[in-house]
Amino acid sequence: MSRPTLATIHSGALRHNLGVVRRHAPHSRVFAVVxxxxxxxxxxxxxxxxxxxxxxxxxxxxxxxxxxxxxxxQPILLLEGFFEPRELAEITAHHxxxxxxxxxxxxxxxxxxxxxxxxxxxxxNTGMNRLGFAPAEFGAVLxxxxxxxxxxxxxxMTHFAxxxxxxxxxxxxxxxxxxxxxxxxxxxxANSAAIMRYxxxxxxxxxxxxxxxxxxxxxxxxxxEIGIRPAMTLESQVIAVQTLKKGETVGYGGVxxxxxxxxxxxxxxxxxxxxxxxxxxxxxxxxxxxxxxxxGRVSMDMLCADLTDIPEARVGSRVVLWGEEVPxxxxxxxxxxxxxxxxxxLAPRVxxxxxx
Numbered sequence: 277m278s279r280p281t282l283a284t285i286h287s288g289a290l291r292h293n294l295g296v297v298r299r300h301a302p303h304s305r306v307f308a309v310v311x312x313x314x315x316x317x318x319x320x321x322x323x324x325x326x327x328x329x330x331x332x333x334x335x336x337x338x339x340x341x342x343x344x345x346x347x348x349x350q351p352i353l354l355l356e357g358f359f360e361p362r363e364l365a366e367i368t369a370h371h372x373x374x375x376x377x378x379x380x381x382x383x384x385x386x387x388x389x390x391x392x393x394x395x396x397x398x399x400x401n402t403g404m405n406r407l408g409f410a411p412a413e414f415g416a417v418l419x420x421x422x423x424x425x426x427x428x429x430x431x432x433m434t435h436f437a438x439x440x441x442x443x444x445x446x447x448x449x450x451x452x453x454x455x456x457x458x459x460x461x462x463x464x465x466a467n468s469a470a471i472m473r474y475x476x477x478x479x480x481x482x483x484x485x486x487x488x489x490x491x492x493x494x495x496x497x498x499x500x501e502i503g504i505r506p507a508m509t510l511e512s513q514v515i516a517v518q519t520l521k522k523g524e525t526v527g528y529g530g531v532x533x534x535x536x537x538x539x540x541x542x543x544x545x546x547x548x549x550x551x552x553x554x555x556x557x558x559x560x561x562x563x564x565x566x567x568x569x570x571x572g573r574v575s576m577d578m579l580c581a582d583l584t585d586i587p588e589a590r591v592g593s594r595v596v597l598w599g600e601e602v603p604x605x606x607x608x609x610x611x612x613x614x615x616x617x618x619x620x621x622l623a624p625r626v627x628x629x630x631x632x
Contacts, residue, residue: 278627279544279625280513280515281544281549281626282510282512282626282629283511283622283627283628283629284508284509284511284599284629284630284631285317285507285631286509286631287321287630287631287632288505289507290317290322290325290326290488290507291325293487293504294306294328294484294488296487296504297484300475300478301466301471301478303478304479304480304482306329306481306482306484307329307351307353307483308322308331308484308488309355309483310322310326311336311355311485312335312620314489315485315488315491315619315620316508316619316620316621316622317507318630319342319343320346321630322488323348329350330351331352331353332348332351332353333355334352334353335355337358337363340352340370340372344370351373351395352371352372352373353374353375353397354367354372354374356377356407357374357375360384361387364384364392364394368393368394373394373396373397373431374394374395374396375396375397376396376417376421377399377409385421385424385426388424390425390426392427393426395429395430396427396428396429397433397464398414398417398432398433399434400414400434400451400452400455401434402434402448402452402455403447403448403451404435404436404448405437407435408435411451411454414455414456418459431462431463431480432456432461432463434448436448436465436466436467436477439467439470440493440494440495449465449476452465462479462481463479463481464479464480464482465478465482467482467485468484468487469494487502488507489506489507489508489619490504490507490508491504491506492504495609495614497605498605498606499605500600500603506598506603506604508599508604508622509598509599509600509601510545510550510598510622511595512544513543513592514543514589514595515543515544515578516542516591517539517542517589518539518540519537519539520537520538520539522535522536522537526572527571527572528573528575529573531572532572537584538571539582539586539587539589540580540581541563541580541589542580543578543579543580543597544578545577545579545595546579547574547576548625549622549625550622551574551579551618552607552611553573553574554612555574555607555611556610557570557571557572558570559610559611560602560607561595561596561602563586564589564593564594566585566586567602568583568585569581570582581595598618
């Protein structure tokens with residue numbers, strides 16, 4: 277019998293969430309962001325389920341080639357572009373689009389043969405201060421791209437630093453519009469948070485990521501609260517039950533001491549499965565369809581749940597770590613992180629199944 281830790285990917289939820297994107301951005305084309313193995317959900321599964329998207333966006337060239345080899349003909353955008361000149365041959369041969377965000381990449385484009393037709397997304401740094409050309413460089417960079425006989429279509433893009441926060445996007449949009457004003461080229465601006473809150477950012481292409489997988493981009497809300505559905509359920513089983521007397525401890529370091537006689541369920545899931553080691557006592561967890569809490573320190577292969585008020589819980593009881601019943605946002609908040617990290621951190625040893 278295989279270990280009971282299991283991740284279920286709900287294809288119906290992925291399709292539903294893409295529909296939410298369409299309703300919020302009805303006049304934009306959609307790049308489904310499938311980087312990092314589709315945020316832990318599996319590239320093949322996500323690409324197949326999201327095949328009605330207008331294109332895919334990711335950072336890994338190998339994954340982009342995998343999509344092409346699987347027969348996907350939609351536009352595919354490399355969000356970090358290319359890292360060395362030799363990659364350009366494969367990128368152009370497979371008709372991939374590439375973000376250009378640095379002088380080093382601009383220089384590499386000098387090796388493109390005339391007529392290569394590389395589609396370029398010119399990234400402008402409007403305040404995120406990670407990737408992109410400074411506003412003062414924009415004119416010269418755009419002129420260099422237009423004069424390169426190997427470059428095809430050009431799209432302008434930027435990335436928002438605080439679309440999910442009170443500061444919003446106006447400050448970056450002001451910079452973008454001031455710098456690009458009068459330039460008649462397609463644009464790609466909106467991420468998940470901007471799609472939901474700032475329709476003025478939607479432009480020609482939108483780039484939904486986390487919202488496709490049913491996790492909210494907003495720290496104060498869950499996916500369900502904004503109308504999207506979790507696409508991953510992580511579950512396991514109770515594999516042992518211990519009874520602690522008041523004052524006894526459980527797990528490494530004895531960080532949890534029972535304040536009363538306590539039934540503890542040992543669950544076959546730990547940080548080697550992708551559950552956060554730093555999740556403290558009190559992190560929400562569901563056993564036998566009832567909400568309870570974790571107790572003690574998460575270990576590599578196991579964690580513990582308080583079963584005291586769930587008398588029907590026993591060895592073999594179903595445990596939900598996160599999913600529709602236990603929002604991943606709540607688990608992440610308890611652990612001091614974000615849902616993105618938990619979904620992307622699903623470990624290879626976890627069995628994954630796809631269901632409608």
